[in-house]
Amino acid sequence: MDQYYRLNKTECREFVGALTSRYQVVAPVKRGEKSFVFARISSPDEIASPEEYIPTIIPPKKYFFPQRETILEYDAVAQRQKAVMEYEKVVIFGVRTCDLAGIQCLNMVFSERPRDVNYLIRKNKLIIIGMECWDYCDEHALCALMDNHLPKGGYDLFFSDLGDYHLIHVNTEVGEEIVRSIGVFTEATGEDLKRLQEFREKKRSAFDTGIDLSHPELMDLFANCEDARVWEELGERCLSCGNCTTVCPTCYCFDVIDEINLDLRTGERFRIWDSCQNEDFAKVAGGESFREERSGRQRHRYLRKFKYPLAKYSRFFCTGCGRCSRACMAQIHIKETIKALIAERAGV
Amino acid sequence: MKKVKVAFFDFACCEGCQLQVANMGDLLVDLLDRIELVEFREVMSERGGDYEVAVVEGSITTHHDIERIKKIREKAKILIAYGACACTGGVNGMKNDFDLEDVKRYVYQDKADWFDTVPTMAVDQVVKVDYYVPGCPVYIPEFVRVLKCVLQGLPYKVPDYAVCVECKFNENECMYDKGITCLGPITRAGCNSWCTNNGNICYGCRGMVSNPNKNAQMEVLKRYGIPLEWIINKFNMYNRAKEIQPQEKE
Amino acid sequence: MKRLQLVDSPYLVKEAKVCEVRQMTEHEKYFKLMLRDEPDLDHEPGQFVMVSIFGVGEAPISICSSPTKKGYFELVVRKVGKVTSAIHRLEVGDTVGIRGPFGRGFPVRILEGNDLLFVAGGLGLVPLRSLVDFVIDNRRDFGRVHILLGCRSPKDILFKDEVESWARRIDVDFSCTVDRADPDWKGNVGLITSLIPGVDLDPTRTFAVVVGPPIMYRFVIKELLKKGIPEKQIIVSLERHMKCGIGKCGHCQIGNYYCCQDGPVFSYDEIKDNLEAL
Known part of the structure; x- marks a missing residue:
């Protein structure tokens, strides 16, 4: 069964703090006037405010498929080779639904045979914490047209801001382990789920696609x-x-x-x-x-x-x-x- | 392994590229395991002897320069043009926008007649160049990459895509988003967007990509309210003398 | 950043020894190679390998020998860039890296029992030779065999001795033409398309296999269609830029196909509506 938890906003700082003490955490941080990047954080204050946030310059694909990655080490004289993959165990916090969809696309590409071992091993070292948007980030977003404005898996935990608290969906055992080990969550009730449904209902009108195409x-x-x-x-x-x-x-x-x-x-x-x-x-x-x-x-x-x-x-x-x-x-x-x-x- | 004899020469330039090489640190020590320096003004007092590889900085601006670079070419098996001045003429090329006599008078005043000058030329406008390392100054990782190609006897191709590619890899906020003009979109990459990483704009010191979309770039400038003349001036700062030639590609 | 060693990386190369090198023309060299740890490359005619030189890079190269030749395989490499320059420096006894064979080769099972018309332009003879030799080594399994060869000039003809031996065979119908003759040339002069109308063939049971420079395909295919050869019986092999060989890097994409995995061999009906194919 689907597992949901509540996290009061007053406990958010404690949660992120606990997360950064246990893991390397990356999250969207402000880079310039109008730009954000996923970068290592050591305190919750560094995370970009969700009200201000627009998609980061480069999506979180850089953790799955880095800009530059070594695939082979060799000695050209001795004709020795060693195939390698590089990884870091990282929690990616604050991944929006558009980017969750992007990771799902890359998963398909790299797991198609012949498989890309580098990608496939690396992706399993990463923990993904998603976050829901309640409105378009700006005029360029077209997530609703692509039907990616709602979560469709691809995360370990997923945060939906319901006013004075976050409702958290647990999608994996890894996510459950995080919730259990950082004891700031309470179990959600049917009321909370109803509230989530109401918020998602409102989302329908907020995310007008602007292009009338199925x-x-x-x-x-x-x-x-x-x-x-x-x-x-x-x-x-x-x-x-x-x-x-x-x-x-x-x-x-x-x-x-x-x-x-x-x-x-x-x-x-x-x-x-x-x-x-x-x-x-x-x-x-x-x-x-x-x-x-x-x-x-x-x-x-x-x-x-x-x-x-x-x-x-x-x-x-x-x-x-x-x-x-x-x-x-x-x-x-x-x-x-x-x-x-x-x-x-x-x-x- | 036999060391390759390398000589560094400078023509009209600020010797800033030599300074970059001299400041390489540990990498220079590793490099000296592979090459034997026979001439390098900034770090050596004694000079002379034969060389296989000539590394040439600076642009050609006098008759004497022309004769000297021809002699270097004759002696060297391989000639590397390094730095914007050698590759594209660099800032010295701005001279070509003025009457030569006026320029001479302005600089040397009453002694003008004592000095000889010709329009600024990149090295390959006078002699054949085997390798290019553009940039003002050269980007040391690229300089080392080119030297390794020389030692391996393999061609090196200066990237023919825009600085924007590397700038985006580095997730810099776009200058255009900050309302600042930048030559990144039409300048050849290979510097790992060195300037924009450090908050500066791209000045186009590496020369233009081989097939820039000039009309489109003008449209962009118009939209940002930037006069075309301004950008041409900016680009001419490094590239007045000539454009770098497109090279072969694998 | 941590590093893990991978034993199943698709980027690991197989070691091959160079056992013969021959300068063929000004820009082309022939290489005969043997794998160190495997008896055979186990390829299909028309497939390719990535040739790897540590410290330099990799380049996709067509295999030009038939799998009927056991224990070795052959490549012809044109010197055009960094990797191919390094390959040209290889000498007998040197080691080189091989990945592959990759891609979909010529459909030999489907070709069996049918008449074949080979059309080779310039360097196109290289991949086509793997199939010609396969057919000759299994000659009884095929119907009539026509070979048309077009070259820029007589000195550009690759595998001259072999080509002459094909011309002498009674079970092969061979014609050759050059764009520019030299004084000793006694054969045809003109484009390869000029040879096609004169070929005596039964279009319903003929498969045409065409390999040549990009510009050649459109004109040759037009002539073949005029002869009445059905679209699905026209087979081509396409050259594209490639970096990975495993359908990921994107360089070789032709519309919906990855040339390195779905090709390089295609039938004309598969690609005729593909804007980027021919």
């Missing part, structure tokens, strides 16, 4: 959009800076690079995030690039969120977090692109 319709929109003029238009505006893919919670493309040490015999092979928006991404050794135009690269990015993964994983790979739109200096906004596609199809 998921099958959205799927259909992207199924046959290859020739749309929208892509040309995006191509003209795109700077190919790669911001949209770096900040995307479901972008996982990478490059593999060797770095030899100055002894010119020992070294490491590492992988590093790469972007389909970069000029050379699809260029073969002979010089031919299969997505030479920016329009084709932008289309590719969108189809990797709204078309290709549906056939492979039966879900959209856009979580609705809105990071790509926020990070785009050219103001290529996902909502506008969808609206433009709709208009184009309607012949406007």
Whole structure:
């Protein structure tokens, strides 16, 4: 049966304090005027206020699939190799539902055969504490359109702020262990669950999608959009800076690079995030690039969120977090692109 | 392992790149296991002898420079241009916006006739360059990476994507979000967004990506209310003399 | 950050010894390799391997030998970048890393019993040779065999001795053309598409296997369709940038396919509506 607990807001500090004394904890902290990052915290005061919070510059994927990670150590002269994976045991606190969805997408990709062992081992070293949003963080969010504004698993514990207390859903044994070992929780009653339902009911109107499309319709929109003029238009505006893919919670493309040490015999092979928006991404050794135009690269990015993964994983790979739109200096906004596609199809 | 003989030379520059190398610390000690320094003005008093690798800092700005760099090229098996001045002309390139005689008079006044000058050139506008390490100053991890490629006899390619890529990896707040202009979107990465990590903007010291979307960049500037002339001035600070040539890629 | 050793990492390489090296043309070298710990690579014609040089990197390379040749495998490498430059420096006795074989090769079971039309342009002969040799070594299992070969100039013809031996066989119908002849050349001059109309074939029972530079496919396929060969009987092998070989890194994606896992071999009907394929 589903297990719920209450945590009075007056005890929140004690909870986070206890958590940081037992684990390495990361949570959203303020980076600049309008930006947040997941970073190590040592006290509850460092956590960004939920009222102010907008999705962090880079999603928590960086803990699952780091920007740069060593996959092989070697000695080129002795021809010795050692495959390695790097990990840290970390509690990720304050993961919103959009980012929980993003992690679920990455889980699917990396567990598909041939499996990515590095990712799969690392993900089991991480503890995820989710947190519910009651309203859009800003105008770029489209989590409700992607149906990711409600929790659908993917966490150990999940916090819903119900006014003067948090209601906590326990999803795993690991989560239960945290609740049990930090004795500041009380068991929830039927009243609390009813209250949660009322809050979620109110959420319906708060999360108006603004785009009147069901998921099958959205799927259909992207199924046959290859020739749309929208892509040309995006191509003209795109700077190919790669911001949209770096900040995307479901972008996982990478490059593999060797770095030899100055002894010119020992070294490491590492992988590093790469972007389909970069000029050379699809260029073969002979010089031919299969997505030479920016329009084709932008289309590719969108189809990797709204078309290709549906056939492979039966879900959209856009979580609705809105990071790509926020990070785009050219103001290529996902909502506008969808609206433009709709208009184009309607012949406007 | 036989040590490779390396000579450092400087032309018109501030010698800041040499200073970066001299300040490498332990890494320099490791490096000296691999190379034998035969000339390096900032750290050695004696000089001379043969060399296989010439590491050249600075831009070419006089007839004497032209002759000297040609001689270095003749002697060296491998020539590395390092630093913005050598790779793109660097700040010295700003001279090319003015009449040469005026420039000379302004700087040397009544002694102007004693001095010789030509328009600022990057090293590869005079001789063939085998490796580039752009930046003002060079980013030491990249400099070492290039040296290792030289020692391995392998090509090195300066990244051809924007500084934004690395800046985002480092989760810096975007300068544009702070209302500040930054050349990151059109400048070649490879410096691990060194400047923006430290709160500064990107000045484009590594040269432009090979295929920047100029129209789009202008649109962005317009939206942020930044005059085009201002950004061109900013970019020309390092890149007036020339753009770095696109190189081969695996 | 802690580090764990992995024994089942897909990035571990197998050691292979270089047992023969031959300069083929100005830019291409031939390598014969033997795995140290396994008797055979156990590949299908048309598959590829990632060749790894520690301290330099990895590059995807087509296997050009047939699995009917036991105990070794062969590669032809064009020197175009950092990794291939390092591969070109390998000498007999050196060790190199191998991952794979990867990908979906030519559908040999389906080809059996049918007539075959091989169309190879330039370096495309390299992956195609793995299938040609397989067919020749199992010649009885296949119907008529036509081989069309196109090259830039006579000096660019790879595997010249072998190609000449195919031309001499009575159970193979062979034609060759070059874009630019030299004074000694007595054969055809012109594009490979010019050879197709003259081939005598029964389109219903012919599978065309086409490998060449990207630009070639569209023109060759047009000619093949004109001959009446059904779309699903036209087989191509596509080259893409690759980094991992295991369908993760994203570089080789062609629409919904990962070339390294779903390809590199595709039938034309699988990819004809894919905007990025040809």
